[in-house]
Amino acid sequence: MTQPTGRTRRTSTTLEEVAHLAGVSRATVSRVVNGSPRVSPEVRTEVQSAIERLGYVPNRAARSLVTRRSDSIAVVITEPTARLFSDPFFPRLLRGISSELAARDRQLILLMPDSAADESRTADYLTAGHVDGALLVSLHANDPLPDRLSTAGIPIVLVGRPPKGIRASYVDVDNRQGAQSAVGHLIAGGRRVIATIAGPGDMAAGTDRLAGYRDALAEAGIAPDPALETTADFTQDGGSVAMSRLLATRPDIDAVFAASDLMAVGALTALAGTGRRVPADVAVVGFDDSPVATSTTPQLTSVRQPIEEMGHEVARLLIAAVEASDPVPRRVILATELVRRASSAGRPSP
Amino acid sequence: MTQPTGRTRRTSTTLEEVAHLAGVSRATVSRVVNGSPRVSPEVRTEVQSAIERLGYVPNRAARSLVTRRSDSIAVVITEPTARLFSDPFFPRLLRGISSELAARDRQLILLMPDSAADESRTADYLTAGHVDGALLVSLHANDPLPDRLSTAGIPIVLVGRPPKGIRASYVDVDNRQGAQSAVGHLIAGGRRVIATIAGPGDMAAGTDRLAGYRDALAEAGIAPDPALETTADFTQDGGSVAMSRLLATRPDIDAVFAASDLMAVGALTALAGTGRRVPADVAVVGFDDSPVATSTTPQLTSVRQPIEEMGHEVARLLIAAVEASDPVPRRVILATELVRRASSAGRPSP
């Protein structure tokens, strides 16, 4: 065997070498590696020990070339800077996805386009067939990506309920139920003038949580009041401004449900600015149960989401879609849990 | 051409087809695609238009098989859960790395091992040659990964100065200088009894920031006092406990420099618990300039790190190492910037 010229190359062991050592053909080694049942037990163990002895690892590129699968999954995070950097949602989700993919022996290819040009390049990349499927993390309305990918035949699964008009599998937490339990908790604590700072109207998490808020009021027989509902952009500053706006029209508010912890923090700031005490004068509940919820004074009651579990679920769904090439969209909704802390303690005298 | 049986397959265009359309050989198309200079201008444009017309995209697997490069880079994040989820460092870093890799047409393969078994599997994966190099993000002391990879000939670059004994390229921020400027700012504000809550002694960021603290005191001619130095684990609770410990021995403290914003938040809580006012009685400065710095009352003065830039730099360094197969370790140190906010306002009467 002639040694090629040029720089050192780590020549890793090949199927051929394993086959030779085990005294069988390449095909048989391939069968063992891929778990085909059509191999006699004796030959199987013989091959396995050869693999062990040589430290053989299949060459992904070669396999990929013939199978036309890459065994890799793209995770696309298209999110404006602000939230991406302040919300622990993304690392937690990635962790969940990562552990599921690792367990299934898939590569996680991360794409974080941060400009329009980038997004178009991302779409090109994905449709070029370099990945078996894609997980789309935080879709904004009118994002052309889902359509482009569906057209190209690339399986996708979305994290969070997609904007209207997009037909695709997704995994979401039960935002509506979570919000309802949060507001129900406020009502149970004796609050009656309950405002909400909802999320953007073009995001499912925004509208669903608002719906849950209304559900809880309806269930308690409290009439809804548009003056108690406002929206913000999930950020702290937005929450602060929204709270001030609410207080200006309804100074008698005794509780507020914010659709994110960050907005709840903003609300706390605004409330403190008007001299109101939390929870004595106004109770506050957030959503997400992010770390910031325990760094405020008082600590924030919040709705916890099973984020890692979302990651697992979304990865599982995508792998199933890739393997089945089964176009029936599925959705998985995960339950939330209310975490009670000081910011929503019931009022002493109801 | 016979159509293979089985499910639909998206057959993408190949070099062969482009070559045929352009009336040249595969080799020439390959030259054009890879930017070889040995192609006449006429042929080049002819080929390019054929590529355009067919929407040709090279098959990575096939290329990889022959070049023995994967054009993909692993990013390994080995970090205990707590910090990963509360610290926006990671998403920001990933963004920086991602944009650099995308620009250089490399895939970002994300690995987040979350158990010992996982870590061993990660090492196996990396040494199997599936990636051209690896970026190791938050190395703990005694991590065997750098050594294993170096031995296997996989180029690595570290984020943050590595623990002693590891010889590898890395990118870090100037922790020492950053800490020094923070403490210098406290001194300039008239503070004299300045404590520090340092990070863990086995992390470079911990020891470097402590050194910067001492530098600033020395420069101002203030004698160091062991009773004013304590360490914590970069978490909020740790910071709170540490602050209480400091106050117990030195109730006359008039300023504290915490080596992370989270610890600074903990310190704020502990200070409030003893009735001390910030900044009137005690000034507080953090490190990281994370979003939490603006959600506290008062807002936190902090040392900002160019995290995205770190991501860019570290990716650049790794690609250079891969291409040059040049084993000379390099290090790049990036400057920090002090962001002044209310928590460290100078005292009215010095």
Add this chain to the structure above:
DNA sequence: CATAAGCGTGAGAGCGCTCTCACAACCGGA
């Protein structure tokens, strides 16, 4: 004018794997 030296291009091998097909060995039923 002969020879050398470039330059642009094509032919063809081969990267490591999977998968189809052929085939030998063995089985049980008529």
Add this chain to the structure above:
DNA sequence: TCCGGTTGTGAGAGCGCTCTCACGCTTATG
């Protein structure tokens, strides 16, 4: 006993690409 079926294994093609080598042509050099 013969034959169709099953089972385990091997031979060999070929996935799409790069890269070496050879070749014909043009241009400088002695």
